[in-house]
Amino acid sequence: MKNPLHPLTWALWLLAxxxxxxxxxxxxxxxxxxxxxxxxSVAIHWAGIAVNPQRLLAPFHFGLVVVPLxxxxxxxxxxxxxxxxxxxxxxxxxxxxxxxxxxLVYGLLNGLILTCIYTAFALVNQVLSVxxxxxxxxxxxxxxxxxxxxxxxxxPLTLRQLQAIREAQAIRGHRMQxxxxxxxxxxxxxxxxxxxxxxxxxxMTARGFASTQAQSQHRxxxxxxxxxxxxxxxxxxxxxxxxxxxxxxxxxxxxxxxxVGGLWWIGRGQARTVYRPTPFQRQDWLVATAALCPVLLxxxxxxxxxxxxxxxxxxxxxxxxNLIYGMATWGLLGPAFLPLRRSIA
Amino acid sequence: xxxxxxxxxxxxxxxxxxLRDISLQITAGEFVLLxxxxxxxxxxxxRLINGLAPHFTGGQLRGRLxxxxxxxxxxxxxxxxxxxGFVFQDSEAQFVTDRVEDELAxxxxxxxxxAPAMRLRVxxxxxxxxxxxxxxxxxxxxxxxxxxxxxxAAALALHPSILVLDEPTSQLDPQSAEDVLTALxxxxxxxxxTIVLAEHRxxxxxxxxxxxxxxxxxxxxxxxxxxxxxxHQIDLVPPLVQVGKALGWEPLPLTIKAGLRFSQMMVxxxxxxxxxxxxxxxxxxxxxxxxxxxxQIDTCxxxxxxxxxxxxxxxxxxxxxxxxxxxxxxxxxxxLVRPQRGDVQIQGRSIAGRTVAxxxxxxxxxxxxxxxxxxxxxxxxxxxxxxRNHGLETKPNAGQVIDNLLATLRIAxxxxxxxxxxxxxxxxxxxxxxILVTQPQLILLDEPTRGLDYAAxxxxxxxxxxxxxxxxxxxxxxxxxxxxxxxxxxxVLMSQGEVIATGSPAExxxxxPFFAAQVARLFPGTTWRxxxxxxxxxxxxGQATNxxx
Numbered sequence: 099m100k101n102p103l104h105p106l107t108w109a110l111w112l113l114a115x116x117x118x119x120x121x122x123x124x125x126x127x128x129x130x131x132x133x134x135x136x137x138x139s140v141a142i143h144w145a146g147i148a149v150n151p152q153r154l155l156a157p158f159h160f161g162l163v164v165v166p167l168x169x170x171x172x173x174x175x176x177x178x179x180x181x182x183x184x185x186x187x188x189x190x191x192x193x194x195x196x197x198x199x200x201x202l203v204y205g206l207l208n209g210l211i212l213t214c215i216y217t218a219f220a221l222v223n224q225v226l227s228v229x230x231x232x233x234x235x236x237x238x239x240x241x242x243x244x245x246x247x248x249x250x251x252x253x254p255l256t257l258r259q260l261q262a263i264r265e266a267q268a269i270r271g272h273r274m275q276x277x278x279x280x281x282x283x284x285x286x287x288x289x290x291x292x293x294x295x296x297x298x299x300x301x302m303t304a305r306g307f308a309s310t311q312a313q314s315q316h317r318x319x320x321x322x323x324x325x326x327x328x329x330x331x332x333x334x335x336x337x338x339x340x341x342x343x344x345x346x347x348x349x350x351x352x353x354x355x356x357x358v359g360g361l362w363w364i365g366r367g368q369a370r371t372v373y374r375p376t377p378f379q380r381q382d383w384l385v386a387t388a389a390l391c392p393v394l395l396x397x398x399x400x401x402x403x404x405x406x407x408x409x410x411x412x413x414x415x416x417x418x419x420n421l422i423y424g425m426a427t428w429g430l431l432g433p434a435f436l437p438l439r440r441s442i443a
Numbered sequence: 444x445x446x447x448x449x450x451x452x453x454x455x456x457x458x459x460x461x462l463r464d465i466s467l468q469i470t471a472g473e474f475v476l477l478x479x480x481x482x483x484x485x486x487x488x489x490r491l492i493n494g495l496a497p498h499f500t501g502g503q504l505r506g507r508l509x510x511x512x513x514x515x516x517x518x519x520x521x522x523x524x525x526x527x528g529f530v531f532q533d534s535e536a537q538f539v540t541d542r543v544e545d546e547l548a549x550x551x552x553x554x555x556x557x558a559p560a561m562r563l564r565v566x567x568x569x570x571x572x573x574x575x576x577x578x579x580x581x582x583x584x585x586x587x588x589x590x591x592x593x594x595x596a597a598a599l600a601l602h603p604s605i606l607v608l609d610e611p612t613s614q615l616d617p618q619s620a621e622d623v624l625t626a627l628x629x630x631x632x633x634x635x636x637t638i639v640l641a642e643h644r645x646x647x648x649x650x651x652x653x654x655x656x657x658x659x660x661x662x663x664x665x666x667x668x669x670x671x672x673x674x675h676q677i678d679l680v681p682p683l684v685q686v687g688k689a690l691g692w693e694p695l696p697l698t699i700k701a702g703l704r705f706s707q708m709m710v711x712x713x714x715x716x717x718x719x720x721x722x723x724x725x726x727x728x729x730x731x732x733x734x735x736x737x738x739q740i741d742t743c744x745x746x747x748x749x750x751x752x753x754x755x756x757x758x759x760x761x762x763x764x765x766x767x768x769x770x771x772x773x774x775x776x777x778x779l780v781r782p783q784r785g786d787v788q789i790q791g792r793s794i795a796g797r798t799v800a801x802x803x804x805x806x807x808x809x810x811x812x813x814x815x816x817x818x819x820x821x822x823x824x825x826x827x828x829x830x831r832n833h834g835l836e837t838k839p840n841a842g843q844v845i846d847n848l849l850a851t852l853r854i855a856x857x858x859x860x861x862x863x864x865x866x867x868x869x870x871x872x873x874x875x876x877x878i879l880v881t882q883p884q885l886i887l888l889d890e891p892t893r894g895l896d897y898a899a900x901x902x903x904x905x906x907x908x909x910x911x912x913x914x915x916x917x918x919x920x921x922x923x924x925x926x927x928x929x930x931x932x933x934x935v936l937m938s939q940g941e942v943i944a945t946g947s948p949a950e951x952x953x954x955x956p957f958f959a960a961q962v963a964r965l966f967p968g969t970t971w972r973x974x975x976x977x978x979x980x981x982x983x984x985g986q987a988t989n990x991x992x
Contacts, residue, residue: 229545244539251541254583259815265779266815268799269808270877271832282828285818289863294536300499301537305550306524306601371555373548373565 102147102436105230107382108222114389114430115218119211121396124408124417128210130427132161135217138434145437147225157220161213165206172205173197180413200410207410233372237365244307248298255294260287319363326356385432392426444605444637445469445492450506452487452496461487463663464506467656469639471604474631476648476670477641478679479658480896481866485641488658489607492639493527494520511604524550528598530608532894534590543585543593544569544578547600554601564600571634572596572626586765588619592626599630605637606630612644613894616765616922624648643896646681646961649674649697671695679897682925682961685974690981699964706965709981727755729791730884730916731776736785738768738775738940745771747940748785753916755884758907760927760948761920762958763937769920770811772937773887776918777808789885803878804833808887813874817862822854825862825877833881845880852876852906868899872906886910888919892926904930928952928960928972948972 118131139154174186174193179200188194228250235243263286272282333349336342396406405418445468452462462484469475477485490496494515497504508515511526531537540546547568551561569575572592582590591611598606608627612620624644628651630636642648655673657666666673674684674695683702687695696702731753738746746768753759761769774780776787778799787794794802810816819825826845830836838844849855852872857865862873871891879886886907892900900923907917907930921927927934927948934951936944936958944951949970953963960972971977 228541247540251538251582255535262810262812263815265799266810268779269777269803269810270816270829271800271803271881273798273800273832282818286815289818290814297531297533297536298539300495301529301531302539303499303520304493304495304524304527304529304531305553305597306521307539307550307553371552371558371561373545373552373558373561375558 102379102381103225103385103433104376104378104382105226105234106378107386108226108433109234110386111389111430111433112218112222114393116215117393118396118427118430119214122406122408122423123207123211124405124419124423125207125210126417126419127406127423127427128207128214130424131430132210132214132217134427134430134434135214135221137431139217139221141434141437142221142225147436154221154224157213157217160216161209164212164216165209168209168212169202169205172208173202176201176204178411200412200414203410203414207408230376233376236361237370238361240370252291252294256287256291259290263287263290319360322356322360322363326353326360329353329356381436388429388432390429392423392429395423395426444471444473444511445639446507446509447491448507450491450504450508452484452491452505453503454487455501455503459661461502462491462658465665467665467667469637469654471637472631472635473637473654474628474648474652475637475639475654475656476645476652477639477656477658478643478645478677480660480679480898481868483658483660485658486609489529489609489639489641491515492605492607493523493529494518495529524603525554525601526603527605527607528595528601528603530591530594530598530606530611532610532613534587534594534611534614537594538582538590538597541581541583543574543580543582546582546593546597550597550601564602568596568600571599571630586619587615588622591615591619591623595623595626595630599636605639608638608640608642610641610643610894612642616890617644617924618765618922620644621647643894645679646683649681649684670697682974683965686962686965686977689974689978699961702961702965727757727914729753730755730789731918732788733776734786734788736772736775736782736787738771738780738782740771740780745940746775746782749940749942751935751942753885753918755914755916756911758911758917758919758930758932759935760931760933761918761935761937762922762927762952763943767937768940769937770889771940773808773889773918773920776885776887777806778802800832803883804881805883806885806887807875807878807881807883809871809875809878809889809891811889811893813871814863816874816877817870820861821859822849822862822865822873822876823858825873826880829877829880835881844882848876848880851909852879853902866899867894868896868902871895871903875906884915886915886917888917888921890921891919892921892923900926924952924958925960925973927958928963 115131115135118127122128136158143154174197177195177198179196179198181199182196183199183202185196186194228247232243232247232250235246260283263283266286267282273279329349330353333346333351333353336346336349338346395401401422402420405420405423408417447465447467450462450465451460453460465488477488479485487496490500491504491508492510492515496502497516498520504516510523513523513526515523515527538546539549544565547565548561551564556564566575569578572595574589574592574596577585577589577593582593585593595606595608595611606627612623615623624642624647627638627640628648631638631651640648640652649670652670654667655670657673657677657679659665666676671694674680675688680688683699684695684697686692687702687705690705692702692705696705729752731751733749733751736746736749737744749768749772751759751772761772763769771780775782776789776794778794778797789802789805792805817825819828823845826848827836830838830841830845835841846855849858852875854869854872854876857869857873862870865873888907891903895903904926907919911917911932919927919930931948931952934944934946934948935942936951949972952958952960953970953972962974962977963969963972966977969976969980971980
């Protein structure tokens with residue numbers, strides 16, 4: 099079955115994930131988020147959207163390694179906290195000192211956040227093709243989109259080429275011992291890569307691709323982009339250190355609007371069409387709106403936010419749980435309902 | 444449709460022109476075949492048609508050019524792309540995306556065709572080249588022939604009226620090459636597409652081309668006309684035409700069917716027994732012994748219980764379909780693939796437990812793409828590097844060995860050249876030199892005739908025969924039927940990882956509808972396989988008109 103969601107919806111979903119993960123260190127909310135990512139992974143596998151179950155599970159294996167590793171590294175490096183598990187001799191550089199439960203837990207949470215980010219990205223990577231992802235690049239940057247496409251298709255080709263060259267050099271009696279022995283591999287790889295790029299450039303020229311475009315009519319739009327970016331930065335600065343947070347927010351939002359508008363304006367001028375465009379449908383609105391809810395709840399000071407800021411130092415405590423935020427994470431579950439849509443249709 | 448008037452073209456920084464004073468006219472709907480030795484300027488001529496030369500290559504153009512009423516130089520390749528589709532030699536290097544459908548849509552998206560029209564156009568083009576069932580496939584899962592058909596489809600997506608192809612089959616095996624050429628013939632006859640094709644494999648296309656253009660090696664002179672009249676004037680011709688020319692058959696046959704009409708009229712074709720009896724095999728030392736070799740790659744059995752023995756001075760050709768395990772067999776002989784069962788012994792020593800580098804001191808292995816071997820600044824350096832890798836550079840006669848080898852391979856004059864600037868044939872011989880400099884007794888070659896023209900192939904065959912006479916054993920994997928028939932002492936036929944037949948070419952190849960040489964098809968019932976066989980045979984029976992030459 100084809101991926102029924104618009105690439106933009108997946109991008110928004112991913113963004114919502116990242117916002118939540120950056121707003122909280124509460125293990126309950128983190129655990130819930132990871133849980134929903136896992137549920138979606140299983141659901142889309144069940145729906146036949148992502149076909150390779152091994153690649154769906156691999157990111158979770160990554161978590162099994164990363165969580166203990168992050169906990170260990172943090173415990174060895176950070177020696178604050180009350181609950182001392184044991185003490186390493188202080189003579190040892192960096193790792194010497196008391197090993198505390200608090201540092202262990204803090205590292206564990208770091209590992210959990212990393213795992214969530216990794217699994218979310220891996221999931222999106224599974225459901226979106228190269229082409230769909232490139233389609234997310236604004237039309238104003240069409241040449242950039244082409245460059246990204248080529249780079250993504252070049253990478254596997256280059257790996258295969260490297261393998262062929264490695265074998266070819268072994269045939270000539272080449273033995274790999276030190277760094278210098280890589281030279282005979284690197285040079286032919288570079289040369290053949292350059293040759294291939296030239297051939298591709300020639301082929302693209304022959305097929306009518308030329309990046310020379312009349313740019314002058316976009317001058318106003320470009321100015322808008324620059325001013326927009328500047329006002330975003332200024333707004334954030336006002337928000338963080340300046341006297342007026344509301345003026346900062348206003349500046350930021352108008353900056354974002356100006357950037358989006360500028361990109362749209364430039365993109366409008368690009369005479370280009372899309373083969374098999376994916377329409378933004380009802381289910382896209384549903385999933386995107388659902389994902390936006392937790393983002394707003396986590397970002398805006400509407401409710402008591404103390405439960406978000408879980409901090410194990412100096413004394414470990416049980417994390418608080420606020421039902422509103424717990425429920426809010428449910429908003430991420432939207433893509434898990436895709437298989438249902440198929441059975442209805 | 445296409446007019447060249449006194450066109451001369453210089454590449455930048457080259458004193459001599461790549462093309463000199465070329466005048467020709469190609470009308471709409473013609474199928475034109477462009478032939479000539481490597482470096483004769485075929486690619487340049489093709490690139491002038493859509494403006495890639497001089498726009499992409501740089502250089503200086505004199506004379507007048509007109510394509511579809513436009514001057515390609517003034518119009519730029521971007522405009523010309525609407526009228527001229529261009530297909531390149533290497534199918535892999537011309538793709539922008541990673542999926543068949545997306546590749547066809549690429550040029551259309553860029554030309555801003557409305558989405559519904561684009562949908563229709565992609566469907567048409569898929570059907571035109573019989574690609575509909577491959578539409579969702581990733582490009583790197585396709586075979587070479589399929590990929591080249593996608594490239595043709597992508598070039599046709601913009602509905603050009605001219606299709607230009609620069610040796611599109613030179614990287615393909617014969618079956619895939621046939622698929623591609625058959626598709627071209629259909630496009631020409633069904634759609635009236637004007638096709639200009641540069642190609643080494645004349646056998647397949649000759650019956651269909653309306654015009655042959657021959658460029659002489661220096662780009663200075665040109666012969667153009669209908670196929671028969673040009674074939675009379677040039678040497679780069681397939682065996683069928685060679686036989687026809689030597690025996691004075693008129694009109695010159697372009698197909699086996701036409702040739703059979705002449706050969707069947709010949710009386711006194713010597714019976715099989717009159718051919719020279721096979722020479723008694725002298726008991727020469729065994730160079731290679733393969734026993735029960737079984738190789739599995741990812742749970743798939745690629746080789747199954749293969750046995751093979753080779754003696755010094757023998758040339759063995761391995762043939763079979765794509766995926767029959769031929770390349771894997773060669774790779775397992777040098778340790779690049781390790782077998783699950785069985786053993787390989789080279790000059791009496793098993794290769795088990797030895798590194799590839801160690802084995803390759805005794806075995807020269809030339810992989811399909813010789814470019815991967817070359818990286819030094821000069822041809823001579825390539826040889827020194829191999830010697831140094833094996834710790835042999837301090838041997839007193841090392842310089843002498845290198846000079847001798849370069850002379851044998853006829854690249855002594857190129858010793859100080861940069862290897863990647865050489866022609867395909869010269870690059871291949873440089874790669875050969877780089878692996879032969881350790882003086883191994885066993886030589887393995889994988890598809891050595893790819894991209895070679897008739898002259899370069901003859902040269903390679905001569906070299907390999909010389910090596911065999913010098914007591915080396917040669918194994919080559921090839922799809923090139925004529926090459927195999929002219930060279931092999933023994934043929935090994937493989938299928939699905941097993942050896943299914945082994946014997947002399949006359950026993951194994953001639954009866955086969957697929958592997959028989961053109962000469963064997965012309966004279967069934969004889970043991971003749973090469974043009975020389977025919978000339979010797981016919982002249983001894985004294986019926987040909989022009990034996991003297």
